[in-house]
Amino acid sequence: MIWLIGVILILQASFHWLLKPAIVLSTPLLEGRGLILLVLTIGAWLISGRSEGKSNN
Numbered sequence: 001m002i003w004l005i006g007v008i009l010i011l012q013a014s015f016h017w018l019l020k021p022a023i024v025l026s027t028p029l030l031e032g033r034g035l036i037l038l039v040l041t042i043g044a045w046l047i048s049g050r051s052e053g054k055s056n057n
Contacts, residue, residue, distance in 0.1 A: 028034050
């Protein structure tokens with residue numbers, strides 16, 4: 001029965017170790033921090049596109 005506790009501890013530690021970078025990267029996104037930066041980036045991307053106006057060719 002003691003081996004079951006050891007296996008559970010190892011699994012929990014490995015999941016924490018493997019998922020910690022994903023948690024650190026996704027937390028600001030899910031909390032809405034940086035939303036203004038995202039909106040500004042998308043706005044700049046939309047404004048900087050080429051227009052399909054008449055050309056002189």
